[in-house]
Amino acid sequence: MTNWAVAIPVFVYLALVFGIGFIAGGLRRRKGPDFMEEYFIGSRSFGWFVLAMTLVATYVSASSYVGGPGAAYKFGLGWVFLAMIQLPTAFLTLAVLGKKFAIVGRRINAVTLNDFLRHRYESKLVVLLGSVSVLAFFVAAMSAQFIGGARLFEVITGVSYRWGLVIFALTVVIYTTVGGFRAVALTDAIQGIVMFIGGFFILFGILNTGGGMHNIIMKLKEIDPGLITPFGSGNFIAKPFILSFWVLVGFAVVGLPQSAVRCMAYKDSRSLHLGIICSTFALGFLILVMHFAGAVGQAIVPGLEVGDRVLPTMVLQIMPPVFAGLFLAGPVAAIMSTIDSQLILASAAVVKDIYLNYVNPNAGRKTLSNISIAATAILGGVVLLVSLNPPPLLIWINLFAFGGLEAAFLWPTILGLYWKRANASGVIASMITGIVSFIVFNQFGIVFISPRVNAIVPAIVLSFMVLVVVSFLTPAPKKEVLDTFFKA
Amino acid sequence: MDRFAQASKEALWGVGLFIAYFIWWYGFGYGLGSGDPDEYTFVMGLPAWFFWSCVAGFVAFLLVTWVVVRFFFKDIPIDDDGGTESGGEAA
Numbered sequence: 415m416t417n418w419a420v421a422i423p424v425f426v427y428l429a430l431v432f433g434i435g436f437i438a439g440g441l442r443r444r445k446g447p448d449f450m451e452e453y454f455i456g457s458r459s460f461g462w463f464v465l466a467m468t469l470v471a472t473y474v475s476a477s478s479y480v481g482g483p484g485a486a487y488k489f490g491l492g493w494v495f496l497a498m499i500q501l502p503t504a505f506l507t508l509a510v511l512g513k514k515f516a517i518v519g520r521r522i523n524a525v526t527l528n529d530f531l532r533h534r535y536e537s538k539l540v541v542l543l544g545s546v547s548v549l550a551f552f553v554a555a556m557s558a559q560f561i562g563g564a565r566l567f568e569v570i571t572g573v574s575y576r577w578g579l580v581i582f583a584l585t586v587v588i589y590t591t592v593g594g595f596r597a598v599a600l601t602d603a604i605q606g607i608v609m610f611i612g613g614f615f616i617l618f619g620i621l622n623t624g625g626g627m628h629n630i631i632m633k634l635k636e637i638d639p640g641l642i643t644p645f646g647s648g649n650f651i652a653k654p655f656i657l658s659f660w661v662l663v664g665f666a667v668v669g670l671p672q673s674a675v676r677c678m679a680y681k682d683s684r685s686l687h688l689g690i691i692c693s694t695f696a697l698g699f700l701i702l703v704m705h706f707a708g709a710v711g712q713a714i715v716p717g718l719e720v721g722d723r724v725l726p727t728m729v730l731q732i733m734p735p736v737f738a739g740l741f742l743a744g745p746v747a748a749i750m751s752t753i754d755s756q757l758i759l760a761s762a763a764v765v766k767d768i769y770l771n772y773v774n775p776n777a778g779r780k781t782l783s784n785i786s787i788a789a790t791a792i793l794g795g796v797v798l799l800v801s802l803n804p805p806p807l808l809i810w811i812n813l814f815a816f817g818g819l820e821a822a823f824l825w826p827t828i829l830g831l832y833w834k835r836a837n838a839s840g841v842i843a844s845m846i847t848g849i850v851s852f853i854v855f856n857q858f859g860i861v862f863i864s865p866r867v868n869a870i871v872p873a874i875v876l877s878f879m880v881l882v883v884v885s886f887l888t889p890a891p892k893k894e895v896l897d898t899f900f901k902a
Numbered sequence: 903m904d905r906f907a908q909a910s911k912e913a914l915w916g917v918g919l920f921i922a923y924f925i926w927w928y929g930f931g932y933g934l935g936s937g938d939p940d941e942y943t944f945v946m947g948l949p950a951w952f953f954w955s956c957v958a959g960f961v962a963f964l965l966v967t968w969v970v971v972r973f974f975f976k977d978i979p980i981d982d983d984g985g986t987e988s989g990g991e992a993a
Contacts, residue, residue, distance in 0.1 A: 491952050495931055498956045502920045505967055509916025514909040516980045627947025639939040642949050644931050665920065683977045690975075694967050698960045832910065902905040 420730070421571040423739030424746060427608065428585050431601045431750065435589025438597035449783045453594035454525040454762045455679050458516075460599055462688030465680045467606035468599040469504055469689070470696045471751035472672050474609065482701075483708025487724040490634060490641030490709050492651040497705040499659050503667045504693035510668055511677040512686055514831050518899055519678035526762045527671040527823060534830045534899055536892070537838035538771065543845050545767035547822045548671055552756040552763075553797055554811035559756075560801040563749040569726045570742045579801060582746070587794030590754045591787055598754040599679070605747035606696060612744035613703040616725075619732045620707055624714055633713035641712065658868035662817060666874055669824025670816075672755045757797075761790040814853050821848030821873040825881045834896055840885030848877030905978050915970050923963050930954035 442452050451457050460468070486493035515530070522533040528544040564579035573581065589597050624630035631642060640647040667673060680686055704725070711724045715731055718724055725745070729738045765786045770777065777785070800808055822845045829836040855862065855869035862872040934943075935951030945953040 491949065495927075495952065495956060498927065498959065501960060501963055502923045506916045506920045509919075510913045512909065512912060512916075513978065513980060514906060514913070517905060517909070517982075520981055628944070629947075631944070631947055631949065635939060642942070642952075643939055644935040644951060644955075660924065682980060683975075687971050687975050687977075690971050691964075691968050695964055698964065702956060702960055832913070900906065902907070 417572060417735060419735030420739040420742065421573075423736060424567075424570055424743050427743040427746070428581070431604065431747075432585055432589055434600050434604070435591075435593035435597040438593030438600055441596065442594060449779050449786070450525055450766065451523070452596065453783070453786050454758065454766065455675065456594070456596040456599055458520065458679055458681065460680050460685065462680075462685040462692060464599050464603045465676065465685055465689035466504075466692035466696060468602035468679075468751075468755075469507070469673060469676050469693050470700065471602035471606045471609070471748065472676070472755045473500065473503065473667070473697060474700050474748050474751075482705050483711070483725045484723070486705045486708030487711040487718065489646035489648075489650055490638070490643070490712075491706075492640075492644045492646030492656075494702065494705040494709050495644050496651060496656050496659055497701050498698075499656075500663050500667075500701055501694070501698045503664060504697045505690050506665060507668045507673050508677060508686060508690045508693070510828065511674055511831070513683065515674070515677045516680065516686070517902075518831070521898060524678060525675075526759060526766055527674045527827065528763060528767045530674075531826055531830065531841070532767075532771075534891075534895065535826075535836075535838040535841050536895060537842065540826070540838055540841050540845070541767050541771060543842065544822070545763040547819065547845070547849065548763040548767075549760055550811055551815040551819050552760040553793070553800075554808050555815040556753050556756050556760075556797045557801045557804055557808055558812045558815075559749050559753045560797065561804065563746065563753075564801075566726060566742075566745055566749070569723060570739075570746070576802065580798070582750075583794070583798040583801065586750050586753050587757065587791065587798065590757045591790040591794060594786075594790075595679070595758050598751075598758050601754065602751045605744075605751045608740075608747045609700055609744040610696060612741040613700055615733065615737055615741050616707045616729065617703050619729075619737075620710060620714060623732045624710065630710050630713045634710060637712055637716070641709070652864075652866045654864035655866040655868070658866075658871050661874055662820070662868055662870045666817075666820040666824050666870060669820045669822075669827050671759055671819060671823055674823070674827060675759060757790060757794055760793050761786060764789045764793065814849075814856065817852050817868075817870040817873065818849050820870060821852045821877055824848075824874060825878050829881060831899070834900055835885050835890055836881060837885045837888055837891050839888040840881045840883075843884040844877045844881035847880040848873050851876045908976050908978055912975055915974055919963070919966060919970065922966075923959065926959050926962065927955050930959065931956075 482497055486497070519530065522529070524530045524533065528541050528548065531544055532541045560579060560583050563582045564575055567573060567578035567582050568575045571578070589601060620630070621627060634641045638647050640649065645651050680689060707728065708724055711718070711728055715728050718727060726742060729741050733741060765782070769785060825844055826841045852869050852873035854860065855872050931951055934954060935949065943950045948957065
């Protein structure tokens with residue numbers, strides 16, 4: 415039972431991003447100075463708007479539309495308070511990595527975070543650890559996003575889950591494969607606009623249906639006073655729990671390879687400056703509105719059992735069908751823009767970090783171009799196949815994907831940029847410590863300070879200490895390396 | 903001026919604003935929101951703690967970000983040959 419008025423805007427939208435992939439691919443064939451630079455980082459040519467939107471769209475994933483508002487529905491305004499921790503992260507990432515990363519990235523022709531690590535630490539083991547983490551965590555995370563996307567697609571369009579998964583996944587994989595990083599960033603920009611417009615619609619729809627802000631809040635208080643406190647319904651959002659999020663979705667986000675790579679892709683200082691302001695505005699608005707919509711959900715559509723479906727269900731109830739379709743293209747967009755950036759980086763890890771390093775260091779332009787396109791297509795295809803029937807190992811890895819990437823990459827990136835003494839031995843020890851401690855603290859429920867503290871906190875503390883101590887115990891990096899990275 | 907020294911300064915601005923936002927968020931959120939919900943005050947229909955920490959906090963952070971970027975971030979070339987310098991704003 416497909417509701418066409420809702421489904422058509424979503425399908426039109428899919429067709430649109432599909433077209434952009436092919437346009438970006440065509441641009442590359444005409445321009446084509448350096449294939450790797452263009453395919454994996456869009457020739458470092460992005461202006462402020464695309465920079466801001468691609469960063470925001472990468473952050474705002476399924477969790478901001480599905481998981482986040484679902485939790486907000488259950489726990490109330492306290493969960494919006496928690497989500498707003500993400501507000502300063504776009505600024506923090508762009509300011510901390512920002513110019514230094516862009517300058518050094520151009521100097522060494524880096525197109526991925528692993529490229530940067532390879533030049534800075536001159537160690538094959540660092541690159542191997544980095545590319546294996548990127549591949550394992552991204553494949554697991556992409557598969558989870560595919561599944562989330564297909565479920566949502568099912569709710570919105572009425573297309574069966576399997577067909578939804580195939581249509582949805584093929585769209586993302588094809589436009590990413592054909593268009594490379596440029597298509598990823600351009601579709602991100604459009605996806606950002608779609609999400610933004612959807613945000614206005616839902617805010618208006620809620621205030622209208624709920625009879626004004628005061629009424630809505632009073633109704634929430636009547637249902638459960640906990641819903642309007644910072645501690646959430648049943649005091650679930652305890653301080654040690656919420657403060658861990660300042661690490662998990664706060665400053666540790668700086669270390670995510672998908673945000674780091676965007677800090678090398680912009681054109682000039684001015685793009686960065688305007689990009690900081692624009693991304694902060696867009697990120698704050700989207701996070702505030704989406705989570706607020708979830709939080710007041712109990713006053714608008716009470717008694718939903720599946721919290722995760724709160725936003726789609728609410729939208730279908732309070733908006734005219736075509737507007738609902740326009741709004742719901744937003745979460746579909748959010749999920750696609752998260753997957754595409756992971757897919758292109760996973761492909762870069764295979765081609766740049768593994769193929770060029772270990773298999774064929776002297777590959778020519780034609781070979782590289784074929785290999786890169788094949789790698790993206792095959793990786794995407796593999797993720798689609800495993801998502802049809804996800805193996806338990808994959809689901810297990812996905813639990814650790816987000817925090818695991820942060821634990822692996824945060825300190826090697828930041829200290830590599832700003833601390834001369836950081837060296838390869840320190841980084842190898844730190845990456846292993848970070849990932850292992852994050853998994854061990856999680857799996858065995860080891861208590862760090864309080865049982866409600868997330869395992870990311872000890873993992874980040876330990877990986878920092880290990881990097882510093884081991885670097886001091888082993889020789890300093892060579893002078894030529896330091897000149898490249900610290901001499902303006 | 904040394905480009906990397908300027909980049910480090912901007913990185914510190916990023917960290918500083920991050921900490922300032924944390925204090926604002928924590929101060930208003932728990933300062934106004936820790937009491938009994940029956941005694942809450944409201945601003946524009948929202949509980950005061952939520953309005954000040956999340957809504958006003960967003961607007962304030964955005965304004966401060968604009969001021970900091972406008973006045974303390976410098977337009978420096980990011981290519982080694984200085985080729986793509988945009989030169990728009992005064993340094």
